[in-house]
Amino acid sequence: MKRLILTLLFIFCISFCNMILAQDYHVCEASSEVCTIAKGVKTPVTKKQVINEKERLEIPAYGYIILLDSINRKSYKIDTPCRDMLKNIISTDKATVEELTLKYFRYIWKKMCGNYDMAVTSTVGQRVTAAFRDIDSLFVDSTARGTALTDTVCRPIACKRDSTVQQDTVQVKIHRKAECEKDECKKDE
Amino acid sequence: MKKTNSTALIEHGLVAVIAMTLIVVLGWLSFNIKFLSPVARAIQEFSLSDMYYNIEWQENGAPEMSRDITLIDITEVRKRDEIANVIEKVKQCSPAVIGVDIIFEDQNYDIHGDMVLMDVAEASGAIFAYKLTDYAPMTDSFQERVRSYFATDSIKEGYVNAIGDMTATCLRRFSIERNFRGQPQRSFTAQVAEAYSKNDIPLGKTDDRFINYRFIDFPVIKYDSVLANRNLIKDRIVLIGTIGEEADMHFTPLGKRPGLKVQAYSIQTVIDQKNIETTDDNTLMLLSLLICWLTALWQLYWIKFVNSRKNSLWVFLANSNIFFNGITFAWLALLAWLTYIIYERMEYYIPMVMVLASVVLVAEARDIYAAIINGLANSNDTFKKSVYYKDKKTS
Incomplete structure (x- = not known):
């Protein structure tokens, strides 16, 4: 009986130590740029x-490290550039198939409903701004053919009455063009 | 029985070949006949990757902020000495790399501003943008370039040409290397990423790459609050350019985005090593053929199964084209789901335009094949064994 208790105690101690040690990782291999x-x-x-x-x-980019969790008999190869706690780096995992499937069907459903949720939950102001953005983009250039509702880049034009929309938008464009011509710094991509 | 089954499988294969032939012929016609060019353009513009990004971005909540790249917006800055001042301030904050995504093409009347900018450009160690022009297809090389007025050999530069067909194009890819008068030149994206990672992109890996528009955004600092945001600049890549300039807006899978952000996504793709691999044309052709074959197989057996039922509901379904089209739509959605999972889990993109288009044409191909078989069966009884043969008496 005494032996049994001692054995159990010994196993318990070993397990406890393992749990503590599991927080450490042994470096098997690492590129020279990797650092703590x-x-x-x-x-x-x-x-x-x-x-x-x-x-x-x-x-860093193109750097890598191979770590060994000897207790759990798992090895990790990390080759994506990052600057974070090891715990966070290792726990960062890709979405599961189930999560992705859910996202996919949610997207399909949203599209089938014609973005109904987005239309219902958005405010009048947001819808008007989005509409003005779309009109705005038509007058820009051939490479900018549309905007997303989520686009935060375009500066919304102040709300105007329908009949004045086109005229005002064109004036804004002419004004911007004039600014560009005045300034010689050109930007192209 | 076994022989009949293997013959049926070969016949489904023939239907798949007819579907592929149809898609090749129709594709060829679309691309070569002028008045069909809108169709060709629509096909060219279609990419399922846009849907993948939209799925990722539909999530509520703020996107992850990049820890590597910060953008400085100088849309409202017009004078060159002021731009020089912004670069100078950025330099004081010890960034890892500075990239200036602007071409200062000509010297203007402000000589003082030009001189100041020239001095700062040389001292800052920043990477500047230029544009390659006058492409010669025969030599696969550009003949001219548009550079900033102060460009010299001591100043680092990278070209900022977008990959497109000179018309309205969605920016999905970026280049690493192009030839200028026969000499390979690295892009702005590649130069900045290489300087940051202190590693050169290997020579064998200079193919054009997909821009990974993943759920990430970049901190944007206004030109007048550079010093107040030192922590967002130190040891990072800092890209200086315009965020609100309409002339530099581009159509991307996420909607309209400024060129500076497109550059940032491209650079992030390189430094994160989140390159998206894709299939080559031959593999894609084989994959299309395989999926067409599977489609022909299940469609025929579905038709036979439904026709063999006596229940009134099944009789209704057997005669309902809408229901059959609904099932085909579900099959397309399943294929799109599979490619989405492959894309997300393995970062591997399968261009599905050809696959989906040929699947849609399988029904047409099946009718053509059945017509051929029925025609041949009139003169030769062996064709009556075909699974596609329709006995007029029984039907």
């Missing part, structure tokens, strides 16, 4: 180094 950051000081990661999951890690 502590109090703003960057230290390059070396092979066989032990990194705690609370440590901040910086992986």
Whole structure:
């Protein structure tokens, strides 16, 4: 009986230690640019180094690190650039198939309803702004052929009565064009 | 029985080949006949990747903010000495890389401003934009370029040409390398990403890439509050350009976006290594053929199954084209779902235009094949064994 209790205690201790140790990861391999950051000081990661999951890690573009969680017998290869706590880097995972499927069908449903939700929940002001944005984009250039309702880039033109929309929009364009011509700095892509 | 089944499978394959032939012929006609060009343009403009981005962006809540790139908006700044002042202030905040997405084409009457900007451009170590022009298809090389007036060999530059067909085009891809008078030149995107990561993009990986418009946005700082936002500039890529300038707006899968943001998404794609791979044309052709074959298979067996039922509901369904089209629509939605999952999970994009278009034409191909078989069956009884043969007496 005594042996049994001792064995159980021993197993418990081992498990407890494992749980603690599970927070550490052993570096199997790392590119030279990968480093840990502590109090703003960057230290390059070396092979066989032990990194705690609370440590901040910086992986630049094209850098990589292979970590081993010996307790759970799992290895992690991180090759996406990041600057975050190891815990967060490892837990960042892709959406599951179920989540993606839900998103997909939600999107299809929304489209089938003709973006009904968006139309119902938006305010009159938002709808007018969106309409003006669309009209605005028609007068710009051939490469800017439309706007999304979510677009936050375009500056909305102040609400005007329907009959004045086109005229005012054209005037805005002419004014902007004049500004561009006055200034020689051109921007092209 | 086994022989009959394998013959049926081959016949479905023939239907798939007819569908593919139809799509190739129709595609060829659309692209070569002038008055069908709107159809060709519509097909060219269609990309399921737009839908993937829209799905991602439909989520409520704010997008993730980039920790690598910050944008400085100088839309309202007109004078060159003021632009120089903004660059100078950005430099004081110790950014990792500065990219200026503006071409200062000609020297203007403000000599002082020109001189100041020239000095700052040389001292800042920033990467400036230029544009390649006069493309010669024979040599696959540009012959001319439009640079800033102060451009010299000591100033880093990258071209900012967008990938398009000179007409209204949705920006979905960016380039890494183009030839100028036979010499390879790196794009602005590539130059900035390389400077930030301190690694060159390997020579073998300079193909055009998809811009990953994932659920991420970039902090935008106004020109007059640069110093107040040091923390958003330090050790980051800082792109200076215009956010509200209509002349620099582009049509993207997310709607109208400024060129500076398109550059930011392209750079983020490179530094995050979130490159989206895609299928080559031959694989796509094979995939289309396979899916057409599957479509022909299930459609025929569905028709046979429904026709064999005696129940009045099934009789109604058997004669309802709308129901059959509804099932085909569901099949298309299933294919789109599969490609969406592949795209999200594996970052692999399958251009589905050809696949979906050929699936739609399978019904047409099946009728053509059935007509051929029925015609041949009049002179040769062996064709009467075909699964597509319709016995006039029984039907």
